[in-house]
Amino acid sequence: MTKLPGQSIRSSTTGRPIMVLLDALGKRWTLRVIWELNRNGSSSFRELQTQCEDVSPTSLNQRLKDLRELGLVELGAHGYMLTDQGRSLSKLLLPLDKWATNWASSFSDDDQRR
């Protein structure tokens, strides 16, 4: 079972919400699924699969289970989508895009200097 805030998880016995969150986001595909659902509004299972570099159905299903238990994702009539909570979280993640672009430029700068 996926662990909820207040409960002990693999990486934290305290159950502190931020630790639960960091642990959940630290599983492969979690961030990516949130990212794609935020970008695309809602996606079917198989659409999500292709959006996520053809992640295996096993892994995708596991992550979706996790995310549903965490109250971040739900399965509606039009496929999978973020819940209100999921959407509010993904808003916090948006700045990462711009940050990453700038971050990447520091590597290509290095390359050019050599």
Next chain:
Amino acid sequence: MTKLPGQSIRSSTTGRPIMVLLDALGKRWTLRVIWELNRNGSSSFRELQTQCEDVSPTSLNQRLKDLRELGLVELGAHGYMLTDQGRSLSKLLLPLDKWATNWASSFSDDDQRR
């Protein structure tokens, strides 16, 4: 070798910076290490270990290698610490703490209603 922006990584053949980032953050302990280094300024290897729920040295070392290659962490005279880039990234992560607290309350609210 850990993949840098612009290169193909396990979860993305495009090398788009945001994908590289999401992939890196999606490895266990990555977010936690950044979080702890931001909280504590700098830590020795073994201090980090205890801060991170006694993560195994194997795993911690692997993550630290990754983070150094990504230019987010460096090993200085006073132990491990965030680089400028690492610090700017961790600033973006700070709001997650408050978010997680609010998020957790939605679970305990549910519990109380039952």
Next chain:
DNA sequence: CTTGACGCTACTAAAAATGTAGCGCATGTT
């Protein structure tokens, strides 16, 4: 009554993370 798309599972193989012990090095103490 077949076809196609849906969510998803079974099963095996590969990769990642863990646990435990301890190395090699520097610095400090007796």
Next chain:
DNA sequence: AACATGCGCTACATTTTTAGTAGCGTCAAG
């Protein structure tokens, strides 16, 4: 000189997680 202490880190065997491939059960349309 001898010993202890703390450092970053490695070796290696085990466990857990993730991946890959095939395909099931359901449902709606043609």
